Amino acid sequence: MDDLAYQVGLDPIQVRLLNYADKDPSTGKPWSSKSLKQCYERGAELFGWSKRNPQPGQTREGKVLVGWGMASASYPVHSAQGNARVRLFADGHAVAQAAATDLGTGTYTVITQTAADALGLAPDKVRFELGDSVLPTTVISGGSMAAGTVSSSVYLAAQDVLQQLVKVAVMDKKSPLFKAKPADVEVVKGRLQLRATPAKGEGYAEVMQRAQMTDVEGIATGRYGAGYESAQATLNAKSDDAGKDAAGQHSMHSFGAHFCEVHVDPELGTVRVTRWVSVVAGGRILNPKTARSQILGGAVMGIGAALMEAGVRDPHLARYTNANLADYHVCTNADIPDMHVEFIDEHDPYINAMGVKGIGEISIVGTAAAVGNAIFHATGRRLRSVPITPDKVLEAMRQPA
Incomplete structure (x- = not known):
């Protein structure tokens, strides 16, 4: 979606809205509830998306390149x-x-x-x-x-x-x-x-x-x-x-949107996430505090997947060679900025007696994509394999934009 937006010269949110699905494209069924537009709107407002320079590779703070990226999140309901x-x-x-x-x-x-x-x-x-x-x-x-x-x-x-x-x-x-x-x-x-x-x-x-x-x-x-x-x-x-709706007349998903700012050092290839906003529509939120913690945890895991987490196998023994936290890198407090999480007030009369949707998995869906899209906006180079480590960034920076 981010590639498409740049190729046709549209804002990444605008291209998503132009392709917004009011019904489930795979089944043709109406959604039990869908507040993804509200997630885009609120997330963009919180992040200040309207101030984004649409041209990639053009925003700097000192020597570092600054990029803004966003991605959608959708996770199906498993009955x-x-x-x-x-x-x-x-x-x-x-x-x-x-x-x-x-x-x-x-x-x-x-x-x-x-x-x-x-x-x-x-x-x-x-x-x-x-x-x-x-x-x-x-x-x-x-x-x-x-x-x-x-x-x-x-x-x-x-x-x-x-x-x-x-x-x-x-x-x-x-x-x-x-x-x-x-x-x-x-x-x-x-x-x-x-x-x-x-x-x-x-x-x-x-x-x-x-x-x-x-x-x-x-x-x-x-x-x-x-x-x-x-x-x-x-x-x-x-x-x-x-x-019960025995015929299953509705398609049921949780939805959300993630917004990310990164600083990329073009000389060292390092990437640091400096701002983060997640807005999620998960039906009735039973406890905002514990729900926020779940979204924070999932987003941190997604940032780790985007920038540092990778299992390495021995090609002869098929065993993991980095099966410990010294060699398998995960995010620590120093890697993560203050993160803002909000929920859309959503009523779903079809999903269950409480109107509650699951939010455990949706917290990580789309997070690595948001980081990758922000890196493209910062550098003008699209990196398509994760984790996006400094060596990959430096190699991409050697190539023409």
Whole structure:
């Protein structure tokens, strides 16, 4: 895309907008949601893209060449489903369970928050249990599937709990909600109350104590991706099968855009990334802090892939000769500038009960391309193999632009 932009004399963002796909080109299906244009717009604004000199090799700071590059990011939704159990106790605490894993990406945090929000409890009143095969089965932590699947199943299990409590309350003559329609009851901060008359209601504990219930258990199956059509259709079901789109009428991707500035020393061939902006559209963001950390981590990995990371094999033994961090170079703090990450506020009613898309992989998609495009803008030479090491830069600088 960057090559095309320069060959036809268009801005790299403009050429992408001219070829913008409002439907999935491979299937012809509409997107469940797509906010890539907003990613371009916000990323360009944050980066100051309008100030970019369109001519490559023309911007300097002292002796170093300065280049700006950008690239798109797209990662497909790998459809999955998983199960969860939520148990609410009469003393006001709750336990959510799913046989998920936390790789350090914040699963403990976001699922605890999901359960707490769904039940109307403070997060410190909820414990999330995972990492044990005796728990309800769910998807692996891979393919950017975990958050969308586990959050959906836990949310639906919590809804199951609340619907059971509401049924008990509206049938209890001693409850202020007696004979109320279940659809007219809402949950606010651990309390069941009438939407139209919030003062008319009571806490979970009162309902459960009168019914001599020590706890209420809810179970549910949550879907992520194809097979889900309307989040609203799940509110009165223990499983979101009620909202499934069996025909798979939508194509589902996360989208984003990365913007990069590099300084290239034409005498030494060194490349340093000096500014970075990533803007991502990932549906509902469960926790902005942990989500930002995932994008930062992926972008750092992408910069490493672009500039230094390479496995070297012995041609006779087929073994890696640099299988250690002394010889296999990865980015350190000194290699990475301050990086700015933002998310587009995106609603996706088709992907799952929570409207959550995966962001684990999209953080690295397009990052090496953004670095390579910035190097071309700085030098006027297109380097097509990664990592773009100083020897490759020096060799390219010897060639005519």
